[in-house]
Amino acid sequence: MDILVYGIINSISLALVALGFALVYGISRLPNFAHGALYVVAGFLTWSLARAAGINYLLSMLCAMLLTGIMGAMIYRFLLIRVRGMAISEIIASYAMGLAILEGLRWWGFKGMTYTLPPFVEGSIMVLGVPVDYHRLLVVVIGAGVVLVLWLFTHQSRIGLALRGMAQDERAALMLGIDSDFMALLAMGFGSMLAALSAVLLLPLGNIVVEEGYNILILAIAVCIVGGLGSWMGAVLAAFLIGFAQIITVVYLGSHFQMVVAILAIIITLILKPSGLFGKQKELEERV
């Protein structure tokens, strides 16, 4: 039962972490390697507003998400737009930005274990005979809600349809009057807000440390590669695959191998099915 309960929790946490990355890549074909840094920034922003400035916790989280979204959009507007279309340059530029943000935070003194966020609800409950804290249950509920809202947004709203149009065929979208750069900017903003949302949901379970930015990036990339770059529904499925694989590994092999699962998943996918489960880059497979 441990595997089932914590497998679901871990999978939804992974999906939350990866959705932002998948959304940005799916729409604008931009691999946002600053994703982990934005996750950490959102954590520190929430901490600064809630703990240091004494602003209401919920309001702090909303402000942090908004500010992180704006930050992501600015990164696109002032940096990534200049290298758009040059895959390697996009990776280098976004990774460099992420590195600068994370190391900048460390340099400014955000180090140690004293940066923590309180859980939304204290206490724990037995689920199928397994103790689970209320906060994790909330993560599951909110995570599932986010996936649903995201689906509705991309299928029902005007902006969502425009974003999907961009994702399907950028040139055709341009002919229909959709501003490609503005949509990419929006995607980066939404993606960053999703990174922030996962941060405010997951960080109360731990503490805010700069190094977490690198872990989050690796996990997001692993989920997106396995799910298929560009497919956010693939990302959700991959999150479940990796999430359960991680928990099974911890139970039967040991915690030591937990991170290996994500890396191994990347390697296996690239060897067997480079485009991932639902990837749209078939040319990758043709090349292989």
Added chain:
Amino acid sequence: MKLAKLLTVAFLTAVALFAFCFPATAASGKPIVLGCPLSTAFLYGWDAERGIKLAVEEINAAGGVDVGGQKRPFKVEVMDTRDLEPGVPVSEALLVVEKLILEKNADFIMGGPVRSEAALAAMDLLSKYKKVSIVTTGVLTPKYHARVGKNYDKYKYCFRITGEAKWMVGGEIIPCLLGIGKKFNLNRLFIMIQDVAHARAGGKIIAKIMAKKGWNVLGQEIYPTGTSDFSMGLLKARRKKAQVILIWMDMPQTSILLKQWYDLKIPALPFGSIISAAEQPGFWKATEGKGEYCLANVVNAGNAPCEATPWTMKFYNAYTKRWGIEPEGYGTSSSYMAPYVLKAAIERAGSLDPEAVIKALEQTDMMGVYGRIRFDPKTHQVIPSLYPKKGAVGTIFQWQAGKRVVVFPKSIAMGEIKLPPWMMK
């Protein structure tokens, strides 16, 4: 005009007389450079930096170091080794040690590298450049002093003024665990360790010894540096009905472990052989009190309030006043003592010559913050003891009602060990 000249002469004479009669107390000679390779973004780096700087400020304010009749100040040069980061970047730490020696012209190396793997690798560099080094923080591996013992001529430059895993386990952790077992009738142990040299070695030895002592060792979980979710390991401990969880991790994420331990109400006492987050005074606030009852080993006395020697609380208060925070990690008091020990050795040697300083360091015998400080002349390891009058004494404390209460060894204990209420059922 004449009056102006007269006044000028009188003023200059007065200045000269004043300078002659009241020479400056601060040292004015060429500084003795202490190169400190430390992982400054982590507790065991910044606590050591603060400890060394505090001691150096005090020494310099008192006139500096007497080198063959000339007073010279210490100068601290700190460089970030980053060796406590995930992935254990040893090469970067080695580069820093070399930079300190070649670019900063360090006369001595003090502090780190902090991670055992990096410190072991740095021994050859110290030998190559003939630089006397005193390790003051991190580096718990027994291999460090064992290498000095095995190849003295090559590694004689390496000293360690802080505790090491072998003594910590055999002399402190095992007796403390056995005491807990006897007092509360507990004998089921679950081990959670970090995937680094000293923790792996420590966990293995503890498991072996505790099994021999009749305890049930239920399992061992190894976590990569940087892990931020321990819930499955904790559930394993719960399923196996563990009564004590032995933790050996030096990463900040250990506060997450304790938060999760509390949230899941795991009925086992967390015993931190090394648990960096719980060592810090800010831990209580960071975990909102969820870390209460956690035991933590801070290796040397003086890193938590106690009366081990008359110097202990004097240091404790001076540190708190200087840095606005109490001593934090396990490398604090030892890092503070190192400049004092080196000063005494240089003064005995009368020069900065490495060979002379090594001999003088081997003769060290002073009552410090954490007891009597002496080095084993063959291995250059500080001699430990359970009694401050006999040697360097360690400290295990427990978080009780927001305070770090020293509970082991008995000679310096300030309180008794308690169990969390959900273990009493």
